[in-house]
Amino acid sequence: MFSSRFSYLIFFSVIILLGFNTYAQSTIFEKCGFDHKHDLHLQDTSYQKLIQSSENRLNSYLATPRTRSSNNIYTIPVVVHVLHLGESVGVGTNISDAQIQSAITNLNDVYRGQTANSPVDFEIEFALAQQDPNCLAHNGINRVNASSVPNYLSGGVDYYNDGGEADEDVLKDLSRWPETEYFNIWIVSEIENNNGGFGIQGYANFFTGSAYEGSVMMATVFGYDPTNLQPSFNLNAPRDNSTVVHEIGHYLHLHHTFKGDGDADNNGIGDACPGDVTIGVDSDGCSDTEPHKRYTSQCKSGSLNDCTGAIFND
Structure with missing residues (x-):
């Protein structure tokens, strides 16, 4: 039980x-x-x-x-x-x-x-x-x-x-x-x-x-x-x-928000944007996180998101 x-x-x-x-x-x-x-x-x-x-x-x-x-x-x-x-x-x-x-x-x-x-x-x-x-x-x-x-x-x-x-x-x-x-x-x-x-x-x-x-x-x-x-x-x-x-x-079943970006050379930087680039169907399973690549810095707030062409949405 x-x-x-x-x-x-x-x-x-x-x-x-x-x-x-x-x-x-x-x-x-x-x-x-x-x-x-x-x-x-x-x-x-x-x-x-x-x-x-x-x-x-x-x-x-x-x-x-x-x-x-x-x-x-x-x-x-x-x-x-x-x-x-x-x-x-x-x-x-x-x-x-x-x-x-x-x-x-x-x-x-x-x-x-x-x-x-x-x-x-x-x-x-x-x-x-x-x-x-x-x-x-x-x-x-x-x-x-x-x-x-x-x-x-x-x-x-x-x-x-x-x-x-x-x-x-x-x-x-x-x-x-x-x-x-x-x-x-x-x-x-x-x-x-x-x-x-x-x-x-x-x-x-x-x-x-x-x-x-x-x-x-x-x-x-x-x-x-x-x-x-x-x-x-x-x-x-x-x-x-x-x-x-x-x-x-x-x-607790959370993926990385950058899931699907690839990192073939294992350098901590994403190789490509996730294949599904629409907010709401992002591959991380959370509809409120925009698709993005991983970066070596902790937070890219205020910077351009390569995957959406817009400034990161905090």
Whole structure:
């Protein structure tokens, strides 16, 4: 029964998000690993069917005009699995409880419309789980020394499945709660041997109820401290939790707004405009976002949109 409730919880959270152009779609693009993973999963026919079924449900629901409620707040239970390298709590990759809580707090501020970049209340909240799968009291944070997993100490998680880093599923199996009852977030030391800095900072997949789903994020992006009031937090600049906000948007079934622009050379700049260039049928699935290519800068407000021939509509 609880698994069914969780599925409906995610479904209605998705419905709410798809009604708006969200902050989660508009942050820095080149550091997100969603597209590659999504395309890889689409080679699996069972995943294709799950995605198609989800999108059919969404389209059917959205086709019926409804009054948006202001009374229902959907709270998604989160479990954070810190896959550290053997450090003490609060040191290096074994990030502190306070840093983790700062990420969750900021996430809620964004999705509840409490920040300048996200003035809309999506009526969605995230909370660290208070019970484990056996109904025992828990703080929603698991800590596992993953340094013994082959290649993890030297390269982190294997994103491209090239065998040079630690196998993703092996890492997740160290600590994984039922994906139909919790949103699993795995905190890792590196992604594809990026030394905790450049390249892919995190990724997530659409919620389908399949095994191993959730989000993988580097320790150095999971937390909020833009003014550096907490120097003990292991965060890279800009210390603003934007990667977390962005990736969780993908978990809630949001594509990138530039979906379909191509990036064959993987330089973070779109090669062409999406094939469907009419607002309302844009390939990202949100009718209020105009078609555009990805850019290396965060915001092109006030600039010419190559795909529409007009100034970007904020």
